[in-house]
Amino acid sequence: MKTQMWTYMFVILLTLQSQCSACEWLGRYRMISNESLSLLKEMGGKYSEDTKVSFPGRLYNMIDNAKMEDQVKFLVLTLDHIIRLMDAREHMNSVQWNLQTVEHFLTVLNRQSSDLKECVGRYHKPSQPYEKKLNRHFKILKKVLKKKEYSAQAWEQIRRAVKHHLQRMDIIASIANRR
Numbered sequence: 001m002k003t004q005m006w007t008y009m010f011v012i013l014l015t016l017q018s019q020c021s022a023c024e025w026l027g028r029y030r031m032i033s034n035e036s037l038s039l040l041k042e043m044g045g046k047y048s049e050d051t052k053v054s055f056p057g058r059l060y061n062m063i064d065n066a067k068m069e070d071q072v073k074f075l076v077l078t079l080d081h082i083i084r085l086m087d088a089r090e091h092m093n094s095v096q097w098n099l100q101t102v103e104h105f106l107t108v109l110n111r112q113s114s115d116l117k118e119c120v121g122r123y124h125k126p127s128q129p130y131e132k133k134l135n136r137h138f139k140i141l142k143k144v145l146k147k148k149e150y151s152a153q154a155w156e157q158i159r160r161a162v163k164h165h166l167q168r169m170d171i172i173a174s175i176a177n178r179r
Contacts, residue, residue: 025116026176029075029112029173029177032111033173035108036108036109036112037166040166041163043098043105044095044096044097048156051153053157054137054141054144055137055161056134060168060172062130063130071172071175072120072176073120074134075112075116076116076117077134082162082165082166083109085145086106086158089103092155093150096152144157
């Protein structure tokens with residue numbers, strides 16, 4: 001009976017330790033986020049100030065105050081949307097970006113996403129209302145590209161939107177890391 005009790009305690013301890021270590025990655029999020037922001041800037045140079053972009057500011061404000069689990073899940077979902085949006089190199093002919101830089105940018109984002117998915121995998125929550133809002137926002141960004149026939153101007157709008165997302169996601173990761 002005592003052996004069984006110690007076995008249960010050991011399993012619980014290991015489970016708690018693995019949950020904590022998986023999310024320790026949030027502490028390094030800013031460093032990798034800075035790398036992705038740097039690559040995004042390197043991709044196209046200075047950001048145009050006259051480019052208007054749709055941005056879900058209210059959604060980010062809501063996530064700022066959400067539980068850590070929801071914040072991490074939101075980061076993963078947003079990263080995955082950005083990856084799908086930017087992984088359209090066959091449509092980047094009109095823009096003068098270095099495709100190797102785009103590839104490196106996507107690699108960094110994929111690394112962020114996969115590392116955060118280790119944290120999210122521990123939380124089994126049903127679909128949240130923010131998921132629909134986020135999906136809707138990224139559909140709008142895809143429509144911008146299609147409507148403007150993947151022009152250089154359209155890609156610059158997308159690059160600027162991605163920059164805003166990455167900056168706000170950095171804030172959310174900092175908030176989640178402090179919890």
